[in-house]
Amino acid sequence: MLLSVFTKQLPVIGALITSASCHGFVQFIVANGKNYTGWDPGFRFQNPPPSIPGWTADNPDIGFVSPESFANPDIICHKAATPGQAYVDVTAGSTLTLQWFTWPDSHKGPIIDYLADCGTAGCAEAKKESLKFVKIAQASWKSGNDWASDDLIRNQFKWQVKIPATLKSGHYVLRHEIIALHGASNVDGAQAYPQCINLHVTGAGSKSISGGVPATKFYKENDPGILFNIYGEITSYPVPGPSSIWTGS
Numbered sequence: 001m002l003l004s005v006f007t008k009q010l011p012v013i014g015a016l017i018t019s020a021s022c023h024g025f026v027q028f029i030v031a032n033g034k035n036y037t038g039w040d041p042g043f044r045f046q047n048p049p050p051s052i053p054g055w056t057a058d059n060p061d062i063g064f065v066s067p068e069s070f071a072n073p074d075i076i077c078h079k080a081a082t083p084g085q086a087y088v089d090v091t092a093g094s095t096l097t098l099q100w101f102t103w104p105d106s107h108k109g110p111i112i113d114y115l116a117d118c119g120t121a122g123c124a125e126a127k128k129e130s131l132k133f134v135k136i137a138q139a140s141w142k143s144g145n146d147w148a149s150d151d152l153i154r155n156q157f158k159w160q161v162k163i164p165a166t167l168k169s170g171h172y173v174l175r176h177e178i179i180a181l182h183g184a185s186n187v188d189g190a191q192a193y194p195q196c197i198n199l200h201v202t203g204a205g206s207k208s209i210s211g212g213v214p215a216t217k218f219y220k221e222n223d224p225g226i227l228f229n230i231y232g233e234i235t236s237y238p239v240p241g242p243s244s245i246w247t248g249s
Protein backbone atom coordinates (compact mmCIF):
# COMPACT_ATOMS: atom_id res chain seq x y z
CA MET A 1 0.00 0.00 0.00
CA LEU A 2 2.79 2.35 0.89
CA LEU A 3 4.30 1.79 -2.52
CA SER A 4 1.15 2.74 -4.42
CA VAL A 5 0.76 6.03 -2.55
CA PHE A 6 4.45 6.65 -3.06
CA THR A 7 4.19 6.17 -6.79
CA LYS A 8 1.09 8.29 -7.09
CA GLN A 9 2.80 11.21 -5.42
CA LEU A 10 5.96 11.17 -7.44
CA PRO A 11 4.74 13.65 -10.09
CA VAL A 12 4.18 16.37 -7.49
CA ILE A 13 7.84 16.79 -7.00
CA GLY A 14 9.27 14.89 -9.95
CA ALA A 15 9.39 17.88 -12.25
CA LEU A 16 11.39 19.83 -9.71
CA ILE A 17 14.08 17.32 -8.92
CA THR A 18 17.34 17.63 -10.70
CA SER A 19 20.18 15.27 -10.02
CA ALA A 20 22.15 18.18 -8.61
CA SER A 21 19.60 19.07 -5.96
CA CYS A 22 18.17 15.72 -4.94
CA HIS A 23 18.23 15.85 -1.15
CA GLY A 24 15.09 14.53 0.50
CA PHE A 25 12.08 15.11 2.68
CA VAL A 26 9.76 13.13 4.92
CA GLN A 27 7.05 11.94 2.57
CA PHE A 28 5.06 9.75 4.96
CA ILE A 29 4.64 9.13 8.64
CA VAL A 30 3.39 5.78 9.90
CA ALA A 31 1.97 5.68 13.42
CA ASN A 32 -0.35 3.24 15.17
CA GLY A 33 -0.61 1.40 11.84
CA LYS A 34 -1.84 4.43 9.91
CA ASN A 35 -0.19 6.35 7.10
CA TYR A 36 0.03 10.16 7.10
CA THR A 37 1.37 12.60 4.57
CA GLY A 38 4.43 14.72 5.28
CA TRP A 39 5.27 18.00 3.61
CA ASP A 40 6.17 17.41 -0.01
CA PRO A 41 8.03 20.53 -1.23
CA GLY A 42 5.94 20.37 -4.41
CA PHE A 43 2.80 21.07 -2.35
CA ARG A 44 3.93 24.69 -2.40
CA PHE A 45 2.33 24.91 -5.82
CA GLN A 46 -1.07 23.76 -4.55
CA ASN A 47 -3.42 26.45 -3.35
CA PRO A 48 -4.56 25.84 -0.71
CA PRO A 49 -1.95 23.29 0.40
CA PRO A 50 -3.39 19.96 1.57
CA SER A 51 -4.44 19.63 5.20
CA ILE A 52 -1.72 17.36 6.57
CA PRO A 53 0.28 16.87 9.80
CA GLY A 54 3.49 18.04 8.13
CA TRP A 55 4.26 21.75 8.43
CA THR A 56 4.39 23.69 5.19
CA ALA A 57 7.73 25.10 4.07
CA ASP A 58 8.93 27.19 1.20
CA ASN A 59 11.54 24.75 -0.06
CA PRO A 60 10.68 23.82 -3.64
CA ASP A 61 14.37 23.11 -4.27
CA ILE A 62 14.24 20.46 -1.49
CA GLY A 63 16.95 22.58 0.02
CA PHE A 64 18.35 23.25 3.44
CA VAL A 65 18.70 25.89 6.11
CA SER A 66 22.20 27.33 6.26
CA PRO A 67 24.09 28.07 9.51
CA GLU A 68 23.76 31.75 8.61
CA SER A 69 20.06 31.29 9.47
CA PHE A 70 20.45 29.29 12.68
CA ALA A 71 19.19 32.21 14.78
CA ASN A 72 16.41 32.91 12.29
CA PRO A 73 12.90 31.37 12.53
CA ASP A 74 13.65 29.42 9.34
CA ILE A 75 15.64 26.93 11.41
CA ILE A 76 12.56 26.02 13.47
CA CYS A 77 10.58 24.05 10.89
CA HIS A 78 12.36 24.94 7.61
CA LYS A 79 12.00 28.06 5.46
CA ALA A 80 8.92 30.22 6.07
CA ALA A 81 7.21 27.23 7.69
CA THR A 82 3.59 27.36 8.83
CA PRO A 83 1.83 24.80 11.03
CA GLY A 84 0.35 21.63 9.61
CA GLN A 85 -3.44 21.67 9.89
CA ALA A 86 -3.83 18.00 10.83
CA TYR A 87 -2.00 15.67 13.19
CA VAL A 88 -0.67 12.18 13.62
CA ASP A 89 -2.33 10.12 16.35
CA VAL A 90 0.29 8.24 18.30
CA THR A 91 0.33 6.41 21.61
CA ALA A 92 2.98 7.38 24.14
CA GLY A 93 5.60 4.63 24.26
CA SER A 94 5.05 3.59 20.67
CA THR A 95 7.38 4.10 17.74
CA LEU A 96 6.51 6.04 14.65
CA THR A 97 8.23 5.67 11.31
CA LEU A 98 9.31 8.59 9.16
CA GLN A 99 9.62 7.62 5.53
CA TRP A 100 12.03 9.89 3.69
CA PHE A 101 11.77 10.34 -0.02
CA THR A 102 15.39 9.55 -0.79
CA TRP A 103 18.60 10.78 0.77
CA PRO A 104 21.99 11.17 -0.94
CA ASP A 105 24.81 9.08 0.55
CA SER A 106 27.21 12.01 0.27
CA HIS A 107 25.09 13.92 2.83
CA LYS A 108 26.48 12.32 5.97
CA GLY A 109 25.51 13.57 9.37
CA PRO A 110 23.43 13.29 12.53
CA ILE A 111 19.67 12.68 12.74
CA ILE A 112 18.03 14.42 15.67
CA ASP A 113 14.47 14.47 17.01
CA TYR A 114 12.86 17.10 19.20
CA LEU A 115 9.45 17.63 20.77
CA ALA A 116 7.61 20.80 21.79
CA ASP A 117 4.31 21.05 23.64
CA CYS A 118 1.66 23.09 21.78
CA GLY A 119 -0.61 23.37 24.81
CA THR A 120 -4.34 22.83 24.87
CA ALA A 121 -4.97 24.97 21.76
CA GLY A 122 -3.23 22.34 19.63
CA CYS A 123 -0.50 22.85 17.06
CA ALA A 124 -2.45 24.12 14.04
CA GLU A 125 -2.26 27.69 15.37
CA ALA A 126 1.12 27.33 17.06
CA LYS A 127 3.54 30.26 17.01
CA LYS A 128 6.76 28.58 16.05
CA GLU A 129 8.93 31.18 17.79
CA SER A 130 7.24 30.26 21.10
CA LEU A 131 7.73 26.52 20.82
CA LYS A 132 10.20 25.17 23.36
CA PHE A 133 11.83 21.99 22.19
CA VAL A 134 13.52 19.18 24.04
CA LYS A 135 15.74 16.66 22.33
CA ILE A 136 14.24 13.17 22.55
CA ALA A 137 16.71 11.26 20.39
CA GLN A 138 19.95 11.68 18.50
CA ALA A 139 22.07 9.43 16.33
CA SER A 140 25.28 10.52 14.66
CA TRP A 141 28.75 9.21 13.90
CA LYS A 142 29.15 5.45 14.26
CA SER A 143 32.59 4.43 13.01
CA GLY A 144 34.92 5.13 10.11
CA ASN A 145 32.82 7.16 7.72
CA ASP A 146 29.56 5.54 8.78
CA TRP A 147 26.88 7.90 10.05
CA ALA A 148 23.25 7.86 11.13
CA SER A 149 22.36 9.07 7.65
CA ASP A 150 23.87 5.84 6.28
CA ASP A 151 21.57 3.86 8.58
CA LEU A 152 18.66 5.78 7.09
CA ILE A 153 19.72 4.81 3.58
CA ARG A 154 20.31 1.16 4.56
CA ASN A 155 16.82 1.05 6.08
CA GLN A 156 15.06 2.10 2.84
CA PHE A 157 14.99 5.73 4.03
CA LYS A 158 12.89 4.88 7.10
CA TRP A 159 13.68 6.45 10.47
CA GLN A 160 12.06 5.41 13.71
CA VAL A 161 11.22 7.70 16.59
CA LYS A 162 10.04 6.41 19.95
CA ILE A 163 7.63 8.66 21.81
CA PRO A 164 8.56 8.60 25.51
CA ALA A 165 6.15 6.29 27.35
CA THR A 166 5.54 8.67 30.23
CA LEU A 167 4.77 11.71 28.05
CA LYS A 168 1.43 13.16 29.02
CA SER A 169 -1.27 13.13 26.38
CA GLY A 170 -1.68 16.27 24.31
CA HIS A 171 -0.58 18.10 21.20
CA TYR A 172 3.09 18.26 20.27
CA VAL A 173 5.31 19.24 17.38
CA LEU A 174 7.89 16.67 16.40
CA ARG A 175 10.91 18.39 14.90
CA HIS A 176 12.89 15.83 12.92
CA GLU A 177 16.18 16.90 11.39
CA ILE A 178 19.17 15.70 9.43
CA ILE A 179 22.25 17.90 9.45
CA ALA A 180 24.37 17.17 6.38
CA LEU A 181 28.07 17.70 6.97
CA HIS A 182 29.65 17.09 3.55
CA GLY A 183 30.59 20.78 3.30
CA ALA A 184 30.84 21.45 7.02
CA SER A 185 34.60 21.86 7.20
CA ASN A 186 33.91 25.39 5.95
CA VAL A 187 32.06 27.98 8.02
CA ASP A 188 28.38 27.96 7.00
CA GLY A 189 28.91 24.77 5.01
CA ALA A 190 26.65 22.54 7.12
CA GLN A 191 23.11 21.98 5.86
CA ALA A 192 20.13 21.58 8.20
CA TYR A 193 17.06 19.77 6.91
CA PRO A 194 14.41 20.24 9.62
CA GLN A 195 10.84 18.98 9.22
CA CYS A 196 8.00 19.50 11.65
CA ILE A 197 5.05 17.17 12.15
CA ASN A 198 2.08 17.66 14.45
CA LEU A 199 1.39 14.83 16.87
CA HIS A 200 -1.59 14.07 19.06
CA VAL A 201 -0.17 11.89 21.80
CA THR A 202 -2.53 9.68 23.75
CA GLY A 203 -1.96 7.35 26.68
CA ALA A 204 -1.74 7.39 30.44
CA GLY A 205 1.53 9.34 30.77
CA SER A 206 1.78 12.23 33.18
CA LYS A 207 5.13 13.87 32.41
CA SER A 208 5.19 17.34 30.85
CA ILE A 209 8.27 18.22 28.91
CA SER A 210 10.49 20.67 30.70
CA GLY A 211 13.69 22.54 30.02
CA GLY A 212 12.91 23.11 26.36
CA VAL A 213 14.47 25.90 24.30
CA PRO A 214 13.43 27.66 21.10
CA ALA A 215 14.98 26.09 18.01
CA THR A 216 16.59 29.44 17.21
CA LYS A 217 18.87 28.79 20.21
CA PHE A 218 19.99 25.28 19.22
CA TYR A 219 23.00 25.87 17.04
CA LYS A 220 25.71 28.37 16.19
CA GLU A 221 27.77 28.35 13.02
CA ASN A 222 30.99 27.66 14.96
CA ASP A 223 29.66 24.86 17.17
CA PRO A 224 32.09 21.94 17.05
CA GLY A 225 29.41 19.66 15.55
CA ILE A 226 28.41 22.24 12.92
CA LEU A 227 31.89 23.28 11.79
CA PHE A 228 33.28 19.76 11.40
CA ASN A 229 35.45 17.91 8.88
CA ILE A 230 33.99 14.48 8.08
CA TYR A 231 36.85 13.55 5.74
CA GLY A 232 39.64 13.27 8.26
CA GLU A 233 40.07 10.50 10.80
CA ILE A 234 37.13 10.83 13.19
CA THR A 235 37.39 9.69 16.79
CA SER A 236 34.26 11.34 18.15
CA TYR A 237 31.53 13.71 17.10
CA PRO A 238 29.97 16.36 19.33
CA VAL A 239 26.28 16.26 18.42
CA PRO A 240 25.02 19.85 18.21
CA GLY A 241 22.04 21.22 20.07
CA PRO A 242 20.93 20.69 23.68
CA SER A 243 23.31 18.39 25.55
CA SER A 244 20.63 16.46 27.40
CA ILE A 245 18.02 14.04 26.11
CA TRP A 246 14.53 14.24 27.57
CA THR A 247 13.44 10.71 28.35
CA GLY A 248 10.41 11.37 30.52
CA SER A 249 11.84 9.45 33.44
Ligand SMILES: [Cu+2]
Pocket: 021, 022, 023, 107
Ligand atom coordinates in the same frame (compact mmCIF):
# COMPACT_ATOMS: atom_id res chain seq x y z
CU1 LIG B 1 22.24 18.44 -0.92
